[in-house]
Amino acid sequence: MELFTSFHISGSALTAEKLRVDTVASNLANMQTTRTAAGGPYRRKTVVFAERLARVRQAPPSFLGRGVRVAAVVEDPNPPRLEYDPEHPDADEEGFVAYPNIDLAKEMTDLITASRSYEANTTVINTAKSLYLKALEIGRG
Amino acid sequence: MRINPYVVPLSPTEKEEKKASGPATFGDLFQEALQKVNRQQLEAEEALQGLISGEVEDLHQVMIAGEKARLSLQLTVQLTNKVIEAYREITRMQI
Numbered sequence A: 001m002e003l004f005t006s007f008h009i010s011g012s013a014l015t016a017e018k019l020r021v022d023t024v025a026s027n028l029a030n031m032q033t034t035r036t037a038a039g040g041p042y043r044r045k046t047v048v049f050a051e052r053l054a055r056v057r058q059a060p061p062s063f064l065g066r067g068v069r070v071a072a073v074v075e076d077p078n079p080p081r082l083e084y085d086p087e088h089p090d091a092d093e094e095g096f097v098a099y100p101n102i103d104l105a106k107e108m109t110d111l112i113t114a115s116r117s118y119e120a121n122t123t124v125i126n127t128a129k130s131l132y133l134k135a136l137e138i139g140r141g
Numbered sequence B: 001m002r003i004n005p006y007v008v009p010l011s012p013t014e015k016e017e018k019k020a021s022g023p024a025t026f027g028d029l030f031q032e033a034l035q036k037v038n039r040q041q042l043e044a045e046e047a048l049q050g051l052i053s054g055e056v057e058d059l060h061q062v063m064i065a066g067e068k069a070r071l072s073l074q075l076t077v078q079l080t081n082k083v084i085e086a087y088r089e090i091t092r093m094q095i
Helices: A002-029 A104-136 B012-021 B026-052 B059-091
Strands: A045-053 A065-075 A081-084 A096-099
Touching: A002 A045, A002 A065, A002 A104, A002 B059, A104 B059, B026 B059
Parallel strands: none
Antiparallel strands: A045 A065, A081 A096
Protein backbone atom coordinates (compact mmCIF):
# COMPACT_ATOMS: atom_id res chain seq x y z
CA MET A 1 0.00 0.00 0.00
CA GLU A 2 1.46 3.33 -1.08
CA LEU A 3 0.08 4.97 2.05
CA PHE A 4 2.84 3.52 4.20
CA THR A 5 5.89 4.33 2.05
CA SER A 6 7.73 6.03 4.89
CA PHE A 7 7.10 2.98 7.06
CA HIS A 8 8.66 0.74 4.44
CA ILE A 9 11.67 2.99 3.93
CA SER A 10 12.40 3.40 7.62
CA GLY A 11 11.67 -0.26 8.23
CA SER A 12 14.32 -1.26 5.73
CA ALA A 13 16.75 1.11 7.45
CA LEU A 14 15.94 -0.51 10.80
CA THR A 15 16.70 -3.93 9.36
CA ALA A 16 19.98 -2.66 7.91
CA GLU A 17 21.05 -0.98 11.16
CA LYS A 18 20.17 -4.09 13.11
CA LEU A 19 22.51 -6.06 10.88
CA ARG A 20 25.22 -3.47 11.54
CA VAL A 21 24.73 -3.89 15.30
CA ASP A 22 24.93 -7.65 14.75
CA THR A 23 28.25 -7.36 12.92
CA VAL A 24 29.66 -5.15 15.67
CA ALA A 25 28.52 -7.72 18.21
CA SER A 26 30.21 -10.45 16.20
CA ASN A 27 33.42 -8.39 15.90
CA LEU A 28 33.51 -7.71 19.62
CA ALA A 29 32.71 -11.30 20.52
CA ASN A 30 35.52 -12.56 18.29
CA MET A 31 38.24 -10.17 19.41
CA GLN A 32 40.38 -13.08 20.61
CA THR A 33 39.28 -15.69 18.08
CA THR A 34 42.21 -17.42 16.42
CA ARG A 35 40.34 -20.23 14.70
CA THR A 36 37.75 -19.88 11.92
CA ALA A 37 36.21 -22.19 9.35
CA ALA A 38 38.27 -20.49 6.61
CA GLY A 39 41.44 -20.93 8.66
CA GLY A 40 43.47 -18.29 10.41
CA PRO A 41 42.18 -15.68 12.84
CA TYR A 42 38.76 -14.05 12.67
CA ARG A 43 38.55 -11.08 10.32
CA ARG A 44 36.68 -7.91 11.16
CA LYS A 45 33.42 -7.67 9.26
CA THR A 46 31.71 -4.53 8.00
CA VAL A 47 28.41 -4.06 6.17
CA VAL A 48 28.00 -2.19 2.90
CA PHE A 49 24.68 -0.46 2.33
CA ALA A 50 23.05 0.19 -1.02
CA GLU A 51 20.07 2.29 -1.96
CA ARG A 52 16.96 0.32 -2.80
CA LEU A 53 15.05 1.58 -5.80
CA ALA A 54 11.49 0.89 -6.79
CA ARG A 55 10.56 -0.51 -10.14
CA VAL A 56 9.53 2.31 -12.43
CA ARG A 57 5.82 2.06 -13.18
CA GLN A 58 4.96 5.33 -14.87
CA ALA A 59 7.04 7.23 -17.42
CA PRO A 60 7.95 10.24 -15.24
CA PRO A 61 8.89 8.59 -11.96
CA SER A 62 7.86 10.77 -9.08
CA PHE A 63 9.81 9.21 -6.24
CA LEU A 64 12.19 6.33 -6.68
CA GLY A 65 13.64 5.72 -3.23
CA ARG A 66 12.39 2.66 -1.41
CA GLY A 67 14.84 2.54 1.45
CA VAL A 68 18.13 0.82 1.99
CA ARG A 69 19.39 -2.70 1.63
CA VAL A 70 22.55 -4.46 2.70
CA ALA A 71 24.65 -5.00 -0.41
CA ALA A 72 27.37 -7.09 1.18
CA VAL A 73 29.14 -8.05 4.36
CA VAL A 74 32.83 -7.58 3.65
CA GLU A 75 35.89 -8.70 5.61
CA ASP A 76 38.66 -6.37 6.64
CA PRO A 77 41.71 -7.12 4.40
CA ASN A 78 44.20 -5.72 6.92
CA PRO A 79 46.76 -8.20 8.30
CA PRO A 80 46.10 -9.70 11.75
CA ARG A 81 47.72 -8.43 14.90
CA LEU A 82 50.69 -10.55 15.98
CA GLU A 83 51.31 -11.14 19.64
CA TYR A 84 54.15 -13.08 21.23
CA ASP A 85 52.66 -15.96 23.23
CA PRO A 86 54.58 -19.23 22.69
CA GLU A 87 52.31 -21.20 25.05
CA HIS A 88 49.25 -20.59 22.91
CA PRO A 89 48.25 -23.70 20.90
CA ASP A 90 47.82 -21.59 17.75
CA ALA A 91 51.25 -19.97 17.95
CA ASP A 92 53.55 -20.29 14.93
CA GLU A 93 57.14 -21.58 15.01
CA GLU A 94 58.49 -18.26 16.27
CA GLY A 95 55.90 -18.09 19.05
CA PHE A 96 53.63 -15.45 17.54
CA VAL A 97 49.87 -15.74 17.68
CA ALA A 98 47.77 -14.02 14.98
CA TYR A 99 44.85 -12.24 16.64
CA PRO A 100 42.02 -10.45 14.79
CA ASN A 101 42.83 -6.86 13.92
CA ILE A 102 39.89 -5.37 15.82
CA ASP A 103 40.04 -1.91 17.33
CA LEU A 104 37.73 -1.68 20.33
CA ALA A 105 37.30 2.11 20.03
CA LYS A 106 36.38 1.79 16.36
CA GLU A 107 33.81 -0.89 17.11
CA MET A 108 32.25 1.17 19.89
CA THR A 109 32.02 4.17 17.55
CA ASP A 110 30.32 1.95 14.97
CA LEU A 111 27.92 0.71 17.64
CA ILE A 112 27.00 4.24 18.68
CA THR A 113 26.47 5.29 15.05
CA ALA A 114 24.28 2.27 14.41
CA SER A 115 22.16 2.78 17.51
CA ARG A 116 21.73 6.50 16.78
CA SER A 117 20.68 5.71 13.21
CA TYR A 118 18.22 3.14 14.53
CA GLU A 119 16.77 5.74 16.88
CA ALA A 120 16.54 8.30 14.08
CA ASN A 121 14.61 5.87 11.89
CA THR A 122 12.20 4.92 14.67
CA THR A 123 11.65 8.66 15.14
CA VAL A 124 10.76 8.93 11.45
CA ILE A 125 8.25 6.10 11.81
CA ASN A 126 6.69 7.65 14.90
CA THR A 127 6.49 11.06 13.23
CA ALA A 128 4.86 9.57 10.14
CA LYS A 129 2.42 7.73 12.39
CA SER A 130 1.45 10.86 14.31
CA LEU A 131 1.05 12.73 11.02
CA TYR A 132 -1.37 10.05 9.80
CA LEU A 133 -3.26 10.24 13.08
CA LYS A 134 -3.44 14.01 12.73
CA ALA A 135 -4.85 13.55 9.23
CA LEU A 136 -7.52 11.25 10.64
CA GLU A 137 -8.58 14.05 12.96
CA ILE A 138 -9.54 16.27 10.02
CA GLY A 139 -13.18 17.19 10.28
CA ARG A 140 -13.73 15.56 13.63
CA GLY A 141 -14.46 18.66 15.67
CA MET B 1 -7.18 -12.27 18.73
CA ARG B 2 -8.70 -13.90 15.66
CA ILE B 3 -9.95 -11.71 12.86
CA ASN B 4 -12.48 -13.45 10.69
CA PRO B 5 -11.98 -13.01 6.99
CA TYR B 6 -15.56 -11.85 6.80
CA VAL B 7 -15.12 -9.74 3.68
CA VAL B 8 -15.96 -12.08 0.84
CA PRO B 9 -14.02 -11.26 -2.32
CA LEU B 10 -16.16 -10.50 -5.32
CA SER B 11 -16.34 -13.28 -7.87
CA PRO B 12 -14.78 -12.42 -11.24
CA THR B 13 -18.08 -12.58 -13.10
CA GLU B 14 -19.66 -10.16 -10.67
CA LYS B 15 -16.74 -7.78 -11.11
CA GLU B 16 -16.93 -7.94 -14.89
CA GLU B 17 -20.64 -7.19 -14.81
CA LYS B 18 -20.02 -4.18 -12.62
CA LYS B 19 -17.27 -2.98 -14.93
CA ALA B 20 -19.56 -3.31 -17.94
CA SER B 21 -22.35 -1.39 -16.24
CA GLY B 22 -20.24 1.67 -15.54
CA PRO B 23 -17.77 3.15 -13.07
CA ALA B 24 -17.24 1.46 -9.71
CA THR B 25 -19.70 2.46 -7.03
CA PHE B 26 -18.73 3.73 -3.61
CA GLY B 27 -19.78 0.37 -2.19
CA ASP B 28 -17.30 -1.46 -4.37
CA LEU B 29 -14.49 0.88 -3.45
CA PHE B 30 -15.31 0.59 0.22
CA GLN B 31 -15.47 -3.17 -0.05
CA GLU B 32 -12.02 -3.20 -1.62
CA ALA B 33 -10.62 -0.90 1.07
CA LEU B 34 -12.14 -3.10 3.75
CA GLN B 35 -10.44 -6.12 2.25
CA LYS B 36 -7.11 -4.30 2.35
CA VAL B 37 -7.63 -3.39 5.99
CA ASN B 38 -8.57 -6.94 6.84
CA ARG B 39 -5.49 -8.23 5.05
CA GLN B 40 -3.32 -5.91 7.10
CA GLN B 41 -4.91 -7.11 10.32
CA LEU B 42 -4.16 -10.68 9.26
CA GLU B 43 -0.59 -9.72 8.33
CA ALA B 44 -0.07 -8.13 11.74
CA GLU B 45 -1.42 -11.22 13.42
CA GLU B 46 0.81 -13.42 11.30
CA ALA B 47 3.85 -11.31 12.19
CA LEU B 48 3.00 -11.54 15.88
CA GLN B 49 2.62 -15.30 15.66
CA GLY B 50 5.92 -15.49 13.82
CA LEU B 51 7.58 -13.50 16.59
CA ILE B 52 6.16 -15.75 19.29
CA SER B 53 7.16 -18.93 17.48
CA GLY B 54 10.63 -17.51 16.83
CA GLU B 55 10.39 -17.32 13.03
CA VAL B 56 10.64 -13.53 12.76
CA GLU B 57 13.98 -12.05 13.75
CA ASP B 58 13.17 -8.38 13.36
CA LEU B 59 11.10 -6.97 16.19
CA HIS B 60 10.52 -3.70 14.37
CA GLN B 61 8.83 -5.44 11.42
CA VAL B 62 6.22 -6.82 13.82
CA MET B 63 5.67 -3.41 15.36
CA ILE B 64 5.39 -1.76 11.93
CA ALA B 65 2.88 -4.37 10.77
CA GLY B 66 0.84 -3.72 13.91
CA GLU B 67 0.95 0.04 13.42
CA LYS B 68 -0.08 -0.29 9.77
CA ALA B 69 -3.02 -2.44 10.77
CA ARG B 70 -4.02 -0.02 13.54
CA LEU B 71 -3.79 3.06 11.31
CA SER B 72 -5.76 1.56 8.46
CA LEU B 73 -8.42 0.31 10.86
CA GLN B 74 -8.73 3.81 12.32
CA LEU B 75 -9.04 5.22 8.81
CA THR B 76 -11.86 2.77 8.13
CA VAL B 77 -13.62 3.70 11.35
CA GLN B 78 -13.37 7.38 10.46
CA LEU B 79 -14.75 6.72 6.97
CA THR B 80 -17.64 4.69 8.40
CA ASN B 81 -18.40 7.46 10.85
CA LYS B 82 -18.50 9.96 8.00
CA VAL B 83 -20.86 7.79 5.97
CA ILE B 84 -23.20 7.21 8.91
CA GLU B 85 -23.14 10.91 9.72
CA ALA B 86 -24.13 11.77 6.16
CA TYR B 87 -26.92 9.19 6.29
CA ARG B 88 -28.25 10.62 9.58
CA GLU B 89 -28.11 14.10 8.11
CA ILE B 90 -30.37 12.98 5.28
CA THR B 91 -32.82 11.11 7.52
CA ARG B 92 -33.21 14.21 9.69
CA MET B 93 -34.19 16.29 6.67
CA GLN B 94 -37.54 18.09 7.00
CA ILE B 95 -40.02 17.53 4.21
